[in-house]
Structures are given as structure tokens and as C-alpha cells.
Amino acid sequence: MITAKLRQATCRALLFAAALPCFAGYRVETVPLPPAMWPPEIFAVAFSPEGDLYVASRSGEIWRADRHAQNWRRFASGLNEPLGLLVDSSRVAYVMQRPELTKIEDTDGDGIADKYTTIVSNWGITGNYHEFPYGIKRDKDGNFLGALGLDSGGAKELPNIKQTRGELEKVIVRGEQQWSLVPYRGWSFKVTPAGEFVPWAYGFRQPAGIGVDPDGEFFSIDTQGDWIASSGLIHQKKDHFYGHPASLKWLPGGVPPIQSDEELAKKRTPPAIILPHGLVGVSPGEPVWDTTGGRFGPFSNQIFIGDFSKLISRLYLEKVAGEYQGAAFTFLRDKGLRQGNMRMAFSPDGVLYVGQTSWGVGEGLQRVIWDEKPPVEILAVRLLRRGFALDFTVPMNAAAAARTETFRVNRFRYLYHARYGSPQIDVASVPVTAVRVSNDTRQVELDLADLQPGYVYEFQLETLNAASGEILDNPSAFYTANRLLGGERFTGPFTKPILTPEQSAKGSAVDLAAGKVTYDTFCVACHQADGRGGGTGPMKAAANFVEDTARLAKSDAELLRSIRTGFGATGMPAFGSILSDQQARNVLAYIREAFDPLRAKVRPRSR
Numbered sequence: 341m342i343t344a345k346l347r348q349a350t351c352r353a354l355l356f357a358a359a360l361p362c363f364a365g366y367r368v369e370t371v372p373l374p375p376a377m378w379p380p381e382i383f384a385v386a387f388s389p390e391g392d393l394y395v396a397s398r399s400g401e402i403w404r405a406d407r408h409a410q411n412w413r414r415f416a417s418g419l420n421e422p423l424g425l426l427v428d429s430s431r432v433a434y435v436m437q438r439p440e441l442t443k444i445e446d447t448d449g450d451g452i453a454d455k456y457t458t459i460v461s462n463w464g465i466t467g468n469y470h471e472f473p474y475g476i477k478r479d480k481d482g483n484f485l486g487a488l489g490l491d492s493g494g495a496k497e498l499p500n501i502k503q504t505r506g507e508l509e510k511v512i513v514r515g516e517q518q519w520s521l522v523p524y525r526g527w528s529f530k531v532t533p534a535g536e537f538v539p540w541a542y543g544f545r546q547p548a549g550i551g552v553d554p555d556g557e558f559f560s561i562d563t564q565g566d567w568i569a570s571s572g573l574i575h576q577k578k579d580h581f582y583g584h585p586a587s588l589k590w591l592p593g594g595v596p597p598i599q600s601d602e603e604l605a606k607k608r609t610p611p612a613i614i615l616p617h618g619l620v621g622v623s624p625g626e627p628v629w630d631t632t633g634g635r636f637g638p639f640s641n642q643i644f645i646g647d648f649s650k651l652i653s654r655l656y657l658e659k660v661a662g663e664y665q666g667a668a669f670t671f672l673r674d675k676g677l678r679q680g681n682m683r684m685a686f687s688p689d690g691v692l693y694v695g696q697t698s699w700g701v702g703e704g705l706q707r708v709i710w711d712e713k714p715p716v717e718i719l720a721v722r723l724l725r726r727g728f729a730l731d732f733t734v735p736m737n738a739a740a741a742a743r744t745e746t747f748r749v750n751r752f753r754y755l756y757h758a759r760y761g762s763p764q765i766d767v768a769s770v771p772v773t774a775v776r777v778s779n780d781t782r783q784v785e786l787d788l789a790d791l792q793p794g795y796v797y798e799f800q801l802e803t804l805n806a807a808s809g810e811i812l813d814n815p816s817a818f819y820t821a822n823r824l825l826g827g828e829r830f831t832g833p834f835t836k837p838i839l840t841p842e843q844s845a846k847g848s849a850v851d852l853a854a855g856k857v858t859y860d861t862f863c864v865a866c867h868q869a870d871g872r873g874g875g876t877g878p879m880k881a882a883a884n885f886v887e888d889t890a891r892l893a894k895s896d897a898e899l900l901r902s903i904r905t906g907f908g909a910t911g912m913p914a915f916g917s918i919l920s921d922q923q924a925r926n927v928l929a930y931i932r933e934a935f936d937p938l939r940a941k942v943r944p945r946s947r
Contacts, residue, residue, distance in 0.1 A: 389428070402444070415452065558575075561625070644692065647681055721819045863927065871935035
């Protein structure tokens with residue numbers, strides 16, 4: 341008889357040796373695509389009521405296959421970056437493309453669309469590369485739902501932008517790095533069944549995925565950047581402001597007077613769930629709800645979100661004092677999954693299809709299939725009066741679950757400011773004072789020494805095993821506690837200056853273990869686990885710390901400056917507003933210790 345631990349070890353060995361995408365509970369398969377679908381970058385995934393699979397590609401085509409992803413046929417073409425797709429029948433589909441929401445029809449029944457009708461085109465476009473439109477879903481009242489991203493990059497060169505529709509405005513509200521140059525950039529919207537365009541909410545940077553819950557409620561994500569400390573899931577509420585001030589200019593009365601960032605922060609509605617940057621992805625895509633009725637495992641009505649990295653995360657939502665909040669978990673990281681997982685949809689038979697696009701780094705279509713073995717996971721984290729309840733998918737080891745030291749709980753929050761991202765601030769360990777285990781050992785209640793609103797609570801359960809002996813596949817959870825059960829919420833301050841290393845105190849001694857965590861979170865994708873760099877696509881120019889000895893021959897001051905400000909020649913982003921000074925010094929110390937040939941025994945090249 342193969343034990344659970346042996347089965348996991350065997351699977352991981354096979355994965356390492358032969359790139360087999362397997363892990364306990366789920367497997368990942370790559371779906372063959374027709375050679376004519378080129379480039380095979382998937383911008384949208386959807387299923388028809390008949391069960392057929394539809395995908396939209398970056399090249400502006402829509403392809404159709406049967407429910408098993410076979411027998412491909414081109415359905416439509418000539419579209420402009422179709423980033424959203426909704427299929428009503430084998431003859432009618434709606435597509436969100438850069439300039440408009442379009443109805444596509446096959447009027448003669450030959451399987452090829454022959455009629456394209458504009459539904460709405462109320463937003464402006466300039467030709468800036470970053471003006472992505474997101475959608476398209478329907479809510480409980482039959483309204484179409486969508487959202488619009490801001491302008492970026494070349495928007496600084498206003499004279500070189502060709503205006504194609506909308507009133508080009510140079511107004512920069514508060515020095516942000518992305519701009520709303522033409523109408524409704526940074527807004528979400530609804531389109532009624534009668535075709536009326538209704539501006540809905542505002543303050544978004546790049547709401548790169550739209551979702552609808554089983555009750556028809558409107559959700560989206562927004563992605564980390566200026567004014568957005570970390571990506572998160574947004575519950576879209578009419579006329580609410582969600583953080584990025586560039587879109588304020590399209591309010592009916594224009595930009596309201598704002599005295600300070602702190603005042604602006606108090607007008608902001610926070611994300612329902614924060615996805616801590618680096619810990620739960622780096623740039624999330626489309627949220628999809630598991631409405632498969634158990635055919636995808638024990639996560640009914642929970643949310644799955646793909647990511648630009650090799651990750652799919654999972655979210656649990658609950659209502660506290662009338663507002664949504666909840667927990668984020670890693671669901672699948674790497675293990676056969678490619679990069680660029682921005683669009684997803686469940687098939688009628690409960691398979692999760694993942695469309696991949698990342699502009700040359702990852703592309704194609706994969707699917708995640710449950711093998712009907714119960715995954716060993718934290719199922720949910722729920723807020724209690726004095727702490728939290730943790731539910732599990734299987735019975736846990738009773739003795740370990742009864743010990744307070746099994747559960748490590750930390751909390752942190754982020755700054756609200758114009759800078760790109762934010763370090764974790766007000767980080768603190770929160771002692772667990774009491775543990776109560778249910779009779780079936782599938783639930784644990786934790787009392788905490790202190791419980792405050794406005795923080796992300798991090799749970800680490802590395803030493804907790806299932807009753808069968810199996811380890812937790814993902815032993816971390818992150819709960820966004822916007823409110824407590826009595827309705828209490830964080831009242832500020834939301835902003836405060838980040839001191840430069842020159843302004844701040846020297847800080848505590850470097851922590852190599854913490855530095856490795858930071859390296860594995862933020863650096864490994866480009867510089868690789870062995871420090872030799874040489875990734876694919878834009879990662880190819882990343883520094884090779886081991887073979888290029890000049891890299892680490894620089895002074896600490898020079899290297900810390902590169903970490904803070906980035907390095908444009910290789911595409912390295914600036915981490916000055918993401919990592920604290922202590923984190924930067926920790927990760928530099930780890931890099932020197934691990935990869936500097938003059939100081940360390942260098943690791944062999946990874947295979």
C-alpha cells in the first residue's frame with residue numbers, strides 16, 4: 341500500500357525528472373491548439389450553453405472547439421485585442437475589444453460569424469498601448485459588465501499620441517504614473533439590455549479581470565502599482581472610489597478639491613481581499629467562481645484567480661458587518677503551469693481551462709483537472725469575535741491542531757500613496773492564546789491576544805499535518821480584516837512617509853533567512869534559484885551573479901541603490917516602495933552569501 345507521503349514524494353520526483361504536471365488532488369494538462377492560431381496567446385476563454393469551448397486570441401480571432409477542446413474551427417476574425425468573451429449560443433457571442441463592445445452573429449448557420457454590430461463605444465482611446473478594456477460578464481439583471489484600464493508608458497509623449505476618439509486631456513491629478521487621458525479610463529461600467537452605457541465606479545489602475553458571483557454581484561480585480569499598494573479583489577459598488585485618483589476627472593463635477601493624500605485615502609473603498617504582492621501572485625487576472633457543484637473538488641462557490649506568474653490562487657469570501665472580506669490562498673504554483681494565466685473558465689464537466697498570454701513569455705491553453713482525491717488544504721478562514729476559525733478539507737492531526745505553537749499568526753498593512761506599491765508596514769506577530777478543535781478535527785478556532793481591523797492577518801501552518809500524515813499542500817493563508825464583527829474599521833493614518841536608507845536608522849542586523857524569503861518571492865523569477873539569471877523573454881538580461889563577478893563586486897550602497905531604483909537596461913523594476921530598507925539589506929546579504937564566489941560555495945546550475 342502506497343502511503344500518502346510516498347505518493348506525494350513520487351509525484352514530486354516525477355515532476356522534477358520528467359516535467360510531469362502532477363500533485364495531490366489535481367493535474368495540469370496542456371491543450372493542443374491548431375497551428376493556424378498564431379500567436380497562440382489567449383485573451384479570453386468561454387463556454388457556450390451547448391458546452392462548446394471558445395477562445396479569443398491576441399491576433400483578433402475567435403476559435404471554437406468541442407467540450408473536449410478538439411475539432412477547432414475559426415469562428416470570427418478582425419478584432420482589436422478581444423480581452424473578454426461571452427457566448428450566448430452557437431450563433432451569437434459578445435466580445436469586449438479595445439474600441440467597443442461588439443455583438444457577433446452567424447446569421448446563416450455555417451459556423452462562421454458574418455455580422456458584427458457595435459453595442460457601445462462610449463469610452464475614449466488614444467492608441468496608447470496600455471488602454472486595455474476588460475470584461476465581459478452579465479449580472480443578475482442582464483447588464484453587461486466591463487472596466488477600462490489607464491494609460492501608461494508612452495502617455496508621457498502626448499504630442500506623439502494619435503487621438504482616435506475622445507477628448508485628449510493632459511491633466512495629471514496628483515503625479516501618478518498612469519493616466520486617464522480620455523473619458524472613463526480607470527472606470528467600471530454597466531451596459532443595460534437596452535444598450536445604455538452606465539458609468540459605475542472609479543479609481544481603478546488596471547482592473548484586469550471581471551467576475552460575477554453566483555448571486556450576480558459585480559466583482560473585479562485591480563493590479564498593484566501607483567496608488568495601489570497590492571493587488572486585490574474588488575466588490576464593485578455604484579459611485580464608489582477605489583483608490584487611483586486619475587479617473588476623478590471624469591466625475592460629472594470634475595476633480596473634487598483634495599487637501600491631502602490622507603483625505604483622499606478616507607474616501608477610498610478598500611479591496612474586499614488583498615492579494616499580498618509576491619506572496620499571492622504579482623499581477624492577477626480574471627476571477628472565476630467554482631459553480632461546478634463539487635466536480636472540481638471541495639471548493640464550491642470559492643474563487644479562483646490566475647496570475648501573470650506561474651500561479652493560480654484561491655479566495656474565500658464572507659460578509660462581515662454587511663461588507664465582503666475574506667482570505668486568499670495559493671492553490672497551484674508552478675507544478676506544470678505555465679506563465680501568463682490571465683483568463684480562465686470552468687467547462688460544463690468541471691474542468692478549469694486556463695488561457696495564457698504574457699507577451700512572448702507564456703502562451704497557450706492549459707486545463708486543471710481534479711482526480712477526485714481529497715486535497716489537503718485550508719478550506720476557509722472565517723472571522724470570529726476574538727480571532728479566527730480555520731476549516732480544513734480533511735481531518736487534521738488532533739495533537740498538533742491542539743497546540744497554540746502550531747499556528748504562527750502575523751499581521752501587516754500597506755501604505756496608501758502615489759508611489760509604486762508599498763512595503764508591508766506595522767508588521768507584528770500576534771500570539772495565539774487559545775485553541776479549540778472540533779470533534780471531527782476539520783475545524784480549529786483560534787483566540788488571538790489582539791484583534792484589530794485594517795490589517796492582513798497571515799497564518800503559517802507548516803508543522804500541521806492531516807490525520808493521515810499528509811502535509812498541507814499550501815500551509816499559508818492571508819485574511820483581509822477590513823472590519824470586525826461589530827463593524828469596527830481602521831480609521832488611519834493611511835499614509836506616512838517612507839524614509840530612505842540615508843534618513844532611517846541603520847536598523848537591526850541582517851537576517852539571511854528573511855533575505856532568502858524575499859529573494860524567493862521577488863527575485864527568483866529573473867535571477868533564478870542558482871543566481872545565474874538567464875530566464876526567457878524579458879527576463880533574459882537578468883544579472884548572472886555567479887559568472888559575472890563584476891555584479892557583486894559593487895559596493896553595498898551601489899547595489900542597494902539598484903534595488904531601490906531598478907535598472908532600466910535589464911528591465912529590473914524599482915523595489916524602493918515595495919521592500920523596506922531592512923528587507924533590501926536582508927536580500928542583498930543573502931545574495932552575497934549564496935552567490936558571491938569569493939564568499940560562498942556556489943550552488944551547481946539548476947536543471
